[in-house]
Amino acid sequence: DARVTQTPRHKVTEMGQEVTMRCQPILGHNTVFWYRQTMMQGLELLAYFRNRAPLDDSGMPKDRFSAEMPDATLATLKIQPSEPRDSAVYFCASGLRQGANTGELFFGEGSRLTVL
């Protein structure tokens, strides 16, 4: 079965360190989303891409977060420097948007980040 793959599944790091999370979307999907989930905030949209072009990253703290899609098979989310408040589960999701049809989003299993 095709699935979205995220790495790492778990990451524990110290404050100030750089963290890079990777996502391999489902082949053929043209939209990729990064979400962050905490108990307090639920699922927050951080950034999303369509046909590899970033459409909106207004949900991200610009000074420390960056999201890229260097090619159609890889999306990255980088935090530098990391802070304890960044501790959360980060989900990547991909989908196939055709015209106005949103389509189903398929999620990876998430990357659980703990910043000490």
Add this chain to the structure above:
Amino acid sequence: RKEVEQDPGPFNVPEGATVAFNCTYSNSASQSFFWYRQDCRKEPKLLMSVYSSGNEDGRFTAQLNRASQYISLLIRDSKLSDSATYLCVVDSSASKIIFGSGTRLSIRP
């Protein structure tokens, strides 16, 4: 104000009961609506899309009210396996897909 708002619950109902959740959205230009389900420590998965005319999938019924900007989910004859968090999802504009914070449902025997 959040773009998509849900009652966080928890809803605790007995097996066999009918339960309904509502969700409101702020962007009147929103085009597409969905309900996703998330089990504890798992990723969200699509439960059903919500169509303007309303739609049903087995025990689940979804309704959309554009005038009042809310969508609803009704679960009939609830099962223990329905225990999960239900996420209201709105395609707000330009592919921006926003999730509500979720409503927790717990079905007791």
